[in-house]
Amino acid sequence: xxxxxxxxxxEKFTVSEHTHAxxxxxxxxxxxxxxxxxxxxxxxxxxxxxxxxILNGFLSYFIGECLPTKNVIIHSQExxxxxxxxxxxxxxxxxxIIGIYESVNAVEFKYxxxxxxxxxxxxxxxxxILL
Amino acid sequence: xxxxxxxQKINAIFIETLDNDDIIITEKSNANDVExxxxxxxxxxxxxxxxxxxIRFTSKExxxxxxxxxxxxxxxxxxx
Numbered sequence: 705x706x707x708x709x710x711x712x713x714x715e716k717f718t719v720s721e722h723t724h725a726x727x728x729x730x731x732x733x734x735x736x737x738x739x740x741x742x743x744x745x746x747x748x749x750x751x752x753x754x755x756x757x758i759l760n761g762f763l764s765y766f767i768g769e770c771l772p773t774k775n776v777i778i779h780s781q782e783x784x785x786x787x788x789x790x791x792x793x794x795x796x797x798x799x800x801i802i803g804i805y806e807s808v809n810a811v812e813f814k815y816x817x818x819x820x821x822x823x824x825x826x827x828x829x830x831x832x833i834l835l
Numbered sequence: 836x837x838x839x840x841x842x843q844k845i846n847a848i849f850i851e852t853l854d855n856d857d858i859i860i861t862e863k864s865n866a867n868d869v870e871x872x873x874x875x876x877x878x879x880x881x882x883x884x885x886x887x888x889x890i891r892f893t894s895k896e897x898x899x900x901x902x903x904x905x906x907x908x909x910x911x912x913x914x915x
Contacts, residue, residue: 779875806893810882
């Protein structure tokens with residue numbers, strides 16, 4: 705097994721205008737909270753709140769591209785959104801292996817996304833190692 | 836732990852993992868008896884059982900089971 709319990713991985717992500725615009729174009733979620741600055745501010749936010757599921761795209765990148773093997777598949781994932789993410793926020797992503805199940809070639813990670821000041825999302829992902 | 840106690844705990848894991856409140860697992864149950872028990876949910880079941888009982892199986896052990904009863908025997912060999 706190339707994974708070891710306790711191993712930690714870090715990546716940096718930015719929710720850029722390009723990412724936001726492409727997410728909207730792909731999935732057509734034009735909700736004003738995400739796309740209208742005035743509306744979002746009127747609801748008490750600092751600006752447009754980025755779609756939480758953009759973070760799921762970053763998770764996909766992490767699992768698909770950043771692990772020591774490409775032979776992986778996501779079995780399940782959960783995410784809790786704790787604080788809003790705004791345009792051009794820089795996020796530090798940290799994932800820690802919390803469980804290895806060699807019997808079924810599965811690995812479980814706990815992860816979070818942080819801005820400089822707070823956790824904006826956290827959750828768990830279970831992946832399978834393809835033989 | 837008594838076998839009946841183990842199977843009760845396992846039954847709760849099956850209900851939760853397979854999201855089906857009607858599941859009743861017996862020692863003779865296998866994947867053919869439970870509609871939602873497929874190759875992917877099998878992984879989730881094994882992971883959930885390993886977590887709940889704080890044990891680890893090997894792939895060889897898993898492949899040797901013909902039914903839930905054989906898994907329970909395997910668990911008892913591990914001190915459950």
